[in-house]
Amino acid sequence: MKRVLVIGAGPAGLAAGVKLLERARGEVSVKIVHMGHHIGGKAASYKDAKERLIEHGWHMFVGFYEKLPALIARAGASRAKAVMSMQGKTHVYEPARGQIFTLDSAGGRIATAWNFVKYEGLKVEDRAHYARFMAQVFERLLGGEELEQHDDVCFTRWAIENGLLPHLTRTSLFRVFRDGYFNFPEQVSAYHTLKTMRYMSTSEGAETFAAVAPYSERVWDPIARYFESLGGVIEPYTMVRGFAYDGRRVTNLAVARPDPVGHASGDTPWKTSELPTEDGSARTIADFDAVISTIPQAVFLTLNAGDTRMWRSPYFARMKNLRSAATLSMTVRTKRPCVPFVGPVFGFPAPIGIATNMTRYLERYRVGGEEGQEIQLVGQESGFESWTDEQIVSFTLDNFARVPSCDLRAAEITYLELHRNRSDFERIFLCEPGVQKFRPGPLTPFANFFLAGDWVRNEVDLVCMEGAVASGYEAAEHVLTRLGALGG
Ligand SMILES: Cc1cc2nc3c(=O)[nH]c(=O)nc-3n(C[C@H](O)[C@H](O)[C@H](O)COP(=O)(O)OP(=O)(O)OC[C@H]3O[C@@H](n4cnc5c(N)ncnc54)[C@H](O)[C@@H]3O)c2cc1C
Incomplete structure (x- = not known):
């Protein structure tokens, strides 16, 4: 049995793990290690112990996605039970007119x-x-x-x-x-x-879909269970901090356990930057024949940071030209419904520019009879780092209040959650002009070390859940070829 270690349990890591076992079960064993901030990585959304929605932001599922729905189906779940069509409608807030207009999609x-x-x-x-x-x-x-x-x-x-x-x-x-x-x-x-x-x-x-329940529950957890049913092992609370190599092979990974205290108390996931450097949980992992890293771009740059030889190699040096941004996500529930729109609304002033009325999609309201409404909002923090949470919230609510019939405060806010996704592992890869030439492919200079993730070049090549799945599949295929472990 060849042993493959996958770093990361987001869409790319799960897809890679599943693909390896679907293609070469019996010939490879697969372990996924991840930091433990829930299965699904940046696309995770779930309720914590205090019933708060923990997520990196509202996620749209798009009609052209093929690999992700097929993976969901193979995991025994279904797209129909995870997402619902947004009826071909997108909306745009035009500040000059103070109104929201509809664009059919x-x-x-x-x-x-x-x-x-x-x-x-x-x-x-x-x-x-x-x-x-x-x-x-x-x-x-x-x-x-x-x-x-x-x-x-x-x-x-x-x-x-x-x-x-x-x-x-x-x-x-x-x-x-x-x-x-x-x-x-x-x-x-x-x-x-x-x-x-x-x-x-x-x-x-072009059809767009919204989640009917937290993504982790309907998408990522079933895929993780499917991976385990194929014989895969998932190990949480394992943060990779660097790797050692000998010639052209990676020989071991340095890992540590990230702040389990904050997690157990139900507080927001750990911030990588706040971790102690020497915390007693440090150890190395060496029992692998190949490694697939799905570590996000901003985190990857922090691995082996002092290794000038490695970072001078053209493959790695190019990555330093890439950037990722901190996002903001916000959930607002009100006692009475007020926002009438059925699809996402774009165009609100920064920092929180996109808002979606989830009431008609979420099962809690649609089937469960819960009253009121839920609006999920996402944005980017750049330029607003110095704003307090209160400033961001009141600015966003003020913008809403300018639109006729959309005053969330007047509809009585019962719940409000704002997340500033600032840590490296939470940042989203920026598709700036000129990035293509700097994005790495799956094959690294190390014969047993492969990259995947939404920022790594792949067949789909878009920074989204579908791109991450495609990238995971590609890395898995390369590993199997390299290990000579292709099943029938
Ligand atoms: C606010 C926001 C909104 C988005 N909206 C959409 C959308 O509408 N539609 C869409 O398709 N996509 C959307 N995306 C993008 C989508 O979430 C990502 O493309 C996707 O999650 C990338 O998957 P990944 O597996 O490459 O990385 P990630 O999801 O980031 O997963 C990485 C995994 O690696 C682990 N990890 C990180 N660092 C380490 C470490 N040092 N050691 C061990 N494990 C580590 C993490 O724990 C995680 O399990 C959005 C993203 C954000 C942030």
């Missing part, structure tokens, strides 16, 4: 153009221009244009160079392209935006 060249013609947040002549622009973009995308060539340029500039009137790039409607990647306040690479648009170029691909 049906895909396809004609449908997309028509969606923009109908969008009432712009003047009629601007809508027609926008619609023509979008129709041209879709024609190029469906014509198979090679998109990687556009990576160095930001999508805003690409749009202007390709005919969109500059003033339209300053609208909230345009900001949706950037904010969807958490690249606010900065710019997103045209490669990433155009690639997403290509995936969303059919109505099925």
Whole structure:
């Protein structure tokens, strides 16, 4: 039996673990170690001991996802029991008008153009221009244009160079392209935006879904149980802090147990930066033939930080050009329903720009008869680091109150939770212009060490749950080939 160690129990680590055992059960043994902040990594959401919702932010499931729904199905769960369609609606807050407008998200060249013609947040002549622009973009995308060539340029500039009137790039409607990647306040690479648009170029691909219950319960926990049913082992509270190597092989991993006290008390997950460096739980793991690391980009840079030889190698040195951002997530429940929208609302002023009324999707309300409503909001912290939690909350609620019929305070807030996802392991990878040339592939200079995760190049190549799963699969295939352990 060849022994494979997977670091991380997020979408990439779980996918890698499952794939290894599905393909080569009996020939490989697989252990997943992770820090213990719940199965599902950044896509986890669950209730803690105090019934608080712990998550890294609202997650949208998109119609073009194939690998993730198939994995859910193989785990004995189903997409239908995890998520619900948002009925082809996206909404945009236009601050100049103080109103929220609806954009249908049906895909396809004609449908997309028509969606923009109908969008009432712009003047009629601007809508027609926008619609023509979008129709041209879709024609190029469906014509198979090679998109990687556009990576160095930001999508805003690409749009202007390709005919969109500059003033339209300053609208909230345009900001949706950037904010969807958490690249606010900065710019997103045209490669990433155009690639997403290509995936969303059919109505099925463009359909968006919201979770009906915490993701961990409906998606990640079933996948973890499936992995264990295949013989896999999951070991929590194991934080990798560095690795040793000999020639071209990684020989052992230095690990420690992260702050179990904070976790047991039901407080928010540990902050890597607050861990003591020598805490008595330090040990090494050496019983593996191959390792797949799904450690997020910001954490990876902290491994072997003092090893100048390793970090000078071109494979690793390139990663230093990559960045990840801290996100904000907020949940607000009110006694009475007030927000009427059925899909996500983009375009609120930073730092919290995206809000979704989850009431019609969450089973607690839909089936369980719970009263009131729940709004889940996400944003990015950059530029607002010095704001207190209270400032962020009241600014966000004030923005809501400006929209007719959306005053959350007036609907009586019964629960409010704000998370500042600042730790390295919580940060989201930024799809900035020019990142493609710095993103690593799965094969490292070490013969037995492989990378996966949403920031590692892969077939899907988008920073999302589907991309992470695709990346986990690819790393697993490489490991099996390298170990000569491919099952029948
Ligand atoms: C606010 C927010 C909103 C998002 N919205 C969406 C969305 O709408 N749709 C979508 O598809 N995606 C969304 N994403 C992206 C999605 O969450 C990620 O792409 C996905 O979780 C990446 O999976 P991963 O396995 O690569 O990494 P992660 O999910 O980060 O998992 C990494 C794993 O590694 C472990 N780990 C980290 N450091 C160490 C260490 N030193 N030692 C041991 N283990 C370690 C962690 O415990 C975790 O188990 C969002 C992300 C955020 C933050």
